[in-house]
Amino acid sequence: MTFAVTILAQDAAPAAGWFMPGKGILAITLVIVAAAVMLSILWARAGRPIRIRKIAGLDAVDEAVGRATEMGRPVLFIPGIQDMDNIQTVAGITILGKVAKTAAEYDAEIEVPTTRSLVMTTAREAVHASYLSAGRTDSYNPDRIYYVSDEQFAFVAYTGGLMQRKRPAACFYFGCFFAESLILAENGNSIGAIQVAGTAETTQLPFFVASCDYTLIGEEFFAASAYLSGEPDQLGTLLGQDLVKGLAWAAVLVAALLATVAAVTGHEGLASFVNGARAALGGG
Amino acid sequence: MSDRPNESFLARLDRIDRRWIFLMMAIAVAGPIIWVGVTGRTFPETATPAVQGAFDAIERLPEGSKVLISFDFDPASAGELQPMATGFIHHCQLRKHRIYAMTLWAPGSPLIGATLADVIGSDPSYRYGENFVDLGYQAGNEGVMKQVGVDFPKAFPNDSKGTPLARIPMMQGITRLSDFDILISVSAGYPGGKEWVQYGVSPTLTQGHRLPFVAGSTGVQTPQMIPYYPVQMSGILGAIKGAAEYESLVNAKATAPGETVPAKYQEAQRRMAPQLFGHSLMVGLILVGNVIFFAGRRKGAAE
Amino acid sequence: MGRNAAAVLASIVGLVMVLTAFARPLEFLGTAVVDWFNVLAAIAFVLGGANLLKMNLLKISARDAGWGYSAVTVSVFLITIGVGLLKVGAHPDPLHPDVALSGDKEAVGGAFWWLYEYAMSPITSTLFALLAFYVASAAFRAFRAKNTAAILLLGTAFVVLLGRVYVGVLLTSWIPADNAWVSWLRLENLSGIIMGVFNNAGTRAMMIGIAIGIAATSLKILVGLDRSYLGSSD
Numbered sequence: 001m002t003f004a005v006t007i008l009a010q011d012a013a014p015a016a017g018w019f020m021p022g023k024g025i026l027a028i029t030l031v032i033v034a035a036a037v038m039l040s041i042l043w044a045r046a047g048r049p050i051r052i053r054k055i056a057g058l059d060a061v062d063e064a065v066g067r068a069t070e071m072g073r074p075v076l077f078i079p080g081i082q083d084m085d086n087i088q089t090v091a092g093i094t095i096l097g098k099v100a101k102t103a104a105e106y107d108a109e110i111e112v113p114t115t116r117s118l119v120m121t122t123a124r125e126a127v128h129a130s131y132l133s134a135g136r137t138d139s140y141n142p143d144r145i146y147y148v149s150d151e152q153f154a155f156v157a158y159t160g161g162l163m164q165r166k167r168p169a170a171c172f173y174f175g176c177f178f179a180e181s182l183i184l185a186e187n188g189n190s191i192g193a194i195q196v197a198g199t200a201e202t203t204q205l206p207f208f209v210a211s212c213d214y215t216l217i218g219e220e221f222f223a224a225s226a227y228l229s230g231e232p233d234q235l236g237t238l239l240g241q242d243l244v245k246g247l248a249w250a251a252v253l254v255a256a257l258l259a260t261v262a263a264v265t266g267h268e269g270l271a272s273f274v275n276g277a278r279a280a281l282g283g284g
Numbered sequence: 285m286s287d288r289p290n291e292s293f294l295a296r297l298d299r300i301d302r303r304w305i306f307l308m309m310a311i312a313v314a315g316p317i318i319w320v321g322v323t324g325r326t327f328p329e330t331a332t333p334a335v336q337g338a339f340d341a342i343e344r345l346p347e348g349s350k351v352l353i354s355f356d357f358d359p360a361s362a363g364e365l366q367p368m369a370t371g372f373i374h375h376c377q378l379r380k381h382r383i384y385a386m387t388l389w390a391p392g393s394p395l396i397g398a399t400l401a402d403v404i405g406s407d408p409s410y411r412y413g414e415n416f417v418d419l420g421y422q423a424g425n426e427g428v429m430k431q432v433g434v435d436f437p438k439a440f441p442n443d444s445k446g447t448p449l450a451r452i453p454m455m456q457g458i459t460r461l462s463d464f465d466i467l468i469s470v471s472a473g474y475p476g477g478k479e480w481v482q483y484g485v486s487p488t489l490t491q492g493h494r495l496p497f498v499a500g501s502t503g504v505q506t507p508q509m510i511p512y513y514p515v516q517m518s519g520i521l522g523a524i525k526g527a528a529e530y531e532s533l534v535n536a537k538a539t540a541p542g543e544t545v546p547a548k549y550q551e552a553q554r555r556m557a558p559q560l561f562g563h564s565l566m567v568g569l570i571l572v573g574n575v576i577f578f579a580g581r582r583k584g585a586a587e
Numbered sequence: 588m589g590r591n592a593a594a595v596l597a598s599i600v601g602l603v604m605v606l607t608a609f610a611r612p613l614e615f616l617g618t619a620v621v622d623w624f625n626v627l628a629a630i631a632f633v634l635g636g637a638n639l640l641k642m643n644l645l646k647i648s649a650r651d652a653g654w655g656y657s658a659v660t661v662s663v664f665l666i667t668i669g670v671g672l673l674k675v676g677a678h679p680d681p682l683h684p685d686v687a688l689s690g691d692k693e694a695v696g697g698a699f700w701w702l703y704e705y706a707m708s709p710i711t712s713t714l715f716a717l718l719a720f721y722v723a724s725a726a727f728r729a730f731r732a733k734n735t736a737a738i739l740l741l742g743t744a745f746v747v748l749l750g751r752v753y754v755g756v757l758l759t760s761w762i763p764a765d766n767a768w769v770s771w772l773r774l775e776n777l778s779g780i781i782m783g784v785f786n787n788a789g790t791r792a793m794m795i796g797i798a799i800g801i802a803a804t805s806l807k808i809l810v811g812l813d814r815s816y817l818g819s820s821d
Contacts, residue, residue, distance in 0.1 A: 300727075302724040305720070305723050305724045305727055306720040306723070306724065308723070309719055309720050309723045310720075313719065327753040328753075330756075330775075332779055358711065359703075359707060359708035359711050359712055360711035360712055360714065360715040361715060362708070362712065363712055363715065363716065391703075391707070391711075393693060394693050394700065394703055394704075397693075397695075423625050423628075424621045424622070424624075424625055426621075427617075427618060427620075427621025427622075427624070427625075428621075430617060430618060430621075431618045431621070434614070434618075438618075444691075444693075445680075445691055446680075446691075506782075507782065507786050507787075507790050508790065508794075510782060510783060510786070510787050510790065511787055511790055511791050511794065523751075525751050525752075556752065556753065559751070559752055560752040560753055560754055562719060562723075563748045563749065563751065563752045563754075564752075564754060565723065566722070566723055566726050566748055567745060567748055567749065569723055569726055569727040570726050570727065570730045570741065570744065570745075572727070573726075573727045573728065573730060573731060574730070574731060574732050574741070577731040577732065577733075578732075
């Protein structure tokens with residue numbers, strides 16, 4: 001509470017203080033989100049059960065890699081087309097670790113073309129660790145995780161050709177995708193591969209849904225590491241996410257109700273309060 | 285010859301080689317392109333509120349206003365976005381605004397020079413460094429957006445040819461993003477309009493006023509931009525349709541009734557005919573797909 | 588040990604970056620770190636280029652499937668680097684005509700410009716245009732009215748597809764445009780309502796959910812709960 005008062009006081013007096021003006025609400029939101037997540041982790045650590053619903057796309061990893069092994073074809077994994085400073089790429093690499101471990105256990109070949117050399121280096125680390133934990137370091141081949149091009153459509157051309165030539169039996173697309181999503185997924189569809197995708201790019205989700213067997217939509221993608229590990233700490237963060245989502249939902253509902261009542265009744269005090277709140281939240 | 289002789293026509297249609305669909309799409313698009321090329325005819329356009337908002341935001345600025353336009357796209361998406369960039373520059377020229385062009389996409393840099401040369405290259409009233417400047421490409425994505433918000437010359441110390449900003453007359457007095465009168469972003473993805481709202485425009489909010497912002501984006505990206513209209517953004521040109529509507533507004537201002545509009549200012553409107561046939565083919569394909577689906581289901585139920 | 592050090596470093600840098608968004612004295616670090624990342628990314632280009640050469644040369648020497656494409660890739664890669672570094676065909680800078688390599692490599696008429704204009708532009712435009720073909724094929728195969736949700740999806744697709752082109756205007760032009768009670772039924776208006784209301788509401792909800800997901804994932808990395816990106820899933 002004291003923190004919030006200090007922040008808002010500094011927010012209102014931009015010339016003084018160390019705090020940047022106009023960031024008060026953002027700082028308080030950040031603290032609420034962090035507190036909700038950390039408290040939920042402590043809740044989970046205390047041994048309280050947390051149930052997580054089935055995510056069919058992640059359950060299908062074993063099936064897809066197993067099919068690739070039976071058919072003697074490779075597994076293709078694409079961790080998006082952005083660099084390591086994009087959180088979606090980080091989430092994609094996390095899932096790559098799981099897919100690579102399954103591939104190592106089944107002795108399936110995994111191929112990871114990347115658009116950034118930093119992603120290539122990180123992906124090699126993740127895959128190597130997976131092979132290590134599966135006890136199959138002898139099968140790990142760093143040359144199957146490589147850089148293609150930073151240029152979006154050069155990467156698409158290469159990957160499309162690779163799919164047609166090597167005909168992978170399972171294709172995974174986890175990360176940040178743009179216009180290439182449909183071209184990749186349709187190429188995968190044309191060769192009859194099992195396809196699983198996950199992205200937080202809302203504009204690309206319809207393409208993946210149309211062409212892939214399973215798609216992780218938005219936040220499901222970020223829940224993947226918790227789902228796959230099942231660790232209390234990770235599951236706790238999911239609970240925290242849901243708490244914050246509940247708060248956001250309540251805030252939207254209350255704000256919509258207040259704005260509607262102000263518009264219908266013409267109550268000046270209420271309208272002034274709603275406009276003030278909008279301005280404080282950056283709505284202008 | 286079919287490898288399944290007893291198969292019905294609809295069942296065979298369901299297994300159609302996708303290259304036939306590709307061919308149909310090629311014909312649906314190529315035919316109207318040729319027709320428009322020969323006749324020069326275009327469809328009439330009525331501006332939607334979002335496009336009208338973009339037009340009005342530039343129109344209401346006083347003559348000589350400072351317009352920062354970011355070419356955040358590459359040659360791949362130029363087919364959809366270049367008519368928007370051309371339209372914005374043309375509109376700014378008509379209003380005699382000062383144009384500051386930049387890009388956060390490396391392959392977008394040559395597009396700036398080409399667009400400026402195409403639209404204002406032959407206008408003697410537009411002189412480089414006084415009325416327009418090409419600031420070129422700067423690496424760093426959102427980092428550059430944050431940087432221009434607090435120290436513009438640090439983010440862009442030179443123009444695209446390496447001339448220091450201090451030697452460019454129209455850069456005098458430009459210290460940060462809020463010194464401009466409006467920001468325009470023509471974007472194909474990341475970094476683009478969404479990032480400009482979050483890291484560029486929103487921090488300029490002071491005492492209830494923020495830098496006016498207008499964006500043009502690809503059809504796929506547009507749904508992601510709509511939540512920011514009309515508060516954080518004054519207007520949006522969504523896809524080639526939005527560009528065509530904007531072109532029709534600018535052309536109505538630029539030319540007298542009956543006067544011929546140069547083809548370069550009708551690029552988006554000329555692309556609406558292929559768009560029409562492409563969309564109609566899609567509707568037809570979806571209908572055929574569903575006829576096949578229901579016929580198959582009925583047959584399955586009967587068996 | 589190495590991975591622990593990396594995780595600690597990631598936590599410290601991440602927390603400092605969070606503070607730069609709020610603390611005035613640390614503001615300069617926010618842009619400085621971006622410069623550092625750019626330096627790192629520039630060095631990574633060398634790593635990427637070396638890897639590209641290695642992989643493609645291996646393919647050529649092993650006569651793997653598609654090795655001919657690798658030969659083209661290696662040739663064009665080396666030609667583009669050579670042309671760009673040596674500024675082949677670039678006119679000298681008018682201000683410094685006596686200085687070697689002072690010209691602008693991207694200037695019209697130079698070899699680099701030529702590669703951009705006549706190789707990169709048409710190739711990438713063509714690949715982007717392929718989307719139209721793939722969209723048509725995916726729509727034919729996937730847009731089936733299998734259940735109520737799919738029927739709603741189909742109806743929405745029809746309205747938006749037709750409402751965005753002139754045929755939509757023609758089809759419902761008989762509906763009076765000046766009667767507010769019925770004018771919203773015109774396809775171009777209905778399409779606008781779908782995009783601005785229903786689609787917008789869904790997009791906003793997803794954006795909120797994704798933003799919370801990003802915040803939680805970032806927090807896990809900042810406090811070291813998630814190190815799987817470092818290759819330590821266990």
